[in-house]
Amino acid sequence: xxxxxxxxxxxxxxxxxxxxxxxxxxxxxxxxxxxxxxxxxxxxxxxxxxxxxxxxxxxxxxxxxxxxxxxxxxxxxxxxxxxxxxxxxxxxxxxxxxxxxxxxxxxxxxxxxxxxxxxxxxxxxxxxxxxxxxxxxxxxxxxxxxxxxxxxxxxxxxxxxxxxxxxxxxxxxxxxxxxxxxxxxxxxxxxxxxxxxxxxxxxxxxxxxxxxxxxxxxxxxxxxxxxxxxxxxxxxxxxxxxxxxxxxxxxxxxxxxxxxxxxxxxxxxxxxxxxxxxxxxxxxxxxxxxxxxxxxxxxxxxxxxxxxxxxxxxxxxxxxxxxxxxxxxxxxxxxxxxxxx
Numbered sequence: 001x002x003x004x005x006x007x008x009x010x011x012x013x014x015x016x017x018x019x020x021x022x023x024x025x026x027x028x029x030x031x032x033x034x035x036x037x038x039x040x041x042x043x044x045x046x047x048x049x050x051x052x053x054x055x056x057x058x059x060x061x062x063x064x065x066x067x068x069x070x071x072x073x074x075x076x077x078x079x080x081x082x083x084x085x086x087x088x089x090x091x092x093x094x095x096x097x098x099x100x101x102x103x104x105x106x107x108x109x110x111x112x113x114x115x116x117x118x119x120x121x122x123x124x125x126x127x128x129x130x131x132x133x134x135x136x137x138x139x140x141x142x143x144x145x146x147x148x149x150x151x152x153x154x155x156x157x158x159x160x161x162x163x164x165x166x167x168x169x170x171x172x173x174x175x176x177x178x179x180x181x182x183x184x185x186x187x188x189x190x191x192x193x194x195x196x197x198x199x200x201x202x203x204x205x206x207x208x209x210x211x212x213x214x215x216x217x218x219x220x221x222x223x224x225x226x227x228x229x230x231x232x233x234x235x236x237x238x239x240x241x242x243x244x245x246x247x248x249x250x251x252x253x254x255x256x257x258x259x260x261x262x263x264x265x266x267x268x269x270x271x272x273x274x275x276x277x278x279x280x281x282x283x284x285x286x287x288x289x290x291x292x293x294x295x296x297x298x299x300x301x302x303x304x305x306x307x308x309x310x311x312x313x314x315x316x317x318x319x320x321x322x323x324x325x326x327x328x329x330x331x332x333x334x335x336x337x338x339x340x341x
Contacts, residue, residue, distance in 0.1 A: 055241070
């Protein structure tokens with residue numbers, strides 16, 4: 001009885017801590033940040049302008065679809081452990097975004113989701129969630145790497161003497177992509193590797209890492225396909241925001257630059273507290289290289305790129321994080337269960 005009471009108090013305390021930390025961070029970014037105030041002002045201005053209104057409206061309208069695809073993917077992943085209705089998976093994704101706001105590289109996303117489980121092991125849930133994150137990362141690397149192959153010749157001249165450098169880059173990228181695809185579709189090898197590396201702790205570890213054997217190649221392909229669809233949605237949002245702020249880019253040019261931006265943003269280790277600044281800086285640098293290579297000069301293009309990048313963060317992270325706070329009360333960090341947590 002005493003243990004149950006302590007668990008209840010601990011759950012309430014952690015929920016309040018998460019809500020407080022998330023609200024503080026969002027307040028600091030949305031109210032205290034001067035740069036984001038500029039974002040809000042420009043968004044309001046473009047909403048009044050018919051030329052940018054429909055781009056903005058469509059970008060905002062794609063937010064539920066982005067979250068739906070991620071929820072559908074996570075529901076499919078976690079069903080190996082516990083059956084969840086889609087609406088519960090949706091609230092779990094929202095809670096994960098809230099928890100991830102103040103943790104490095106969005107690690108809180110895993111915690112915010114799995115603690116909604118009633119019976120399934122939290123550790124297994126985290127590992128299953130990581131598999132979905134691997135799929136999303138693989139898609140980002142594939143598209144970003146292909147974008148890099150088109151981007152490099154546009155900003156650098158490769159003569160006959162230096163052509164080998166570009167060829168070597170192509171070979172290196174192909175090796176990385178093939179290795180990434182092989183690892184993803186053979187994720188079950190992790191079970192064998194861990195079993196051999198930790199023979200003395202196999203009884204302790206293997207019951208958890210067996211999740212890497214849960215999916216067939218067909219199921220892994222389905223998760224990858226959902227990740228690809230989700231990538232198309234949030235990359236389209238970025239492009240729509242760029243067009244809304246009058247960045248003169250064709251769709252092929254935009255998808256190349258957006259793909260590169262997402263690649264570098266993903267690979268750079270960040271704490272969520274500084275992510276908004278990282279997003280803007282990376283995107284501005286890549287876009288400036290492109291415009292310089294084309295000898296194009298646009299007034300205040302840096303501001304347009306920064307606002308577009310920030311708007312994607314606002315729509316896909318900040319707003320869902322606020323909604324996610326409504327479901328933090330469902331998270332159970334401590335519970336009594338038959339299985340291991």
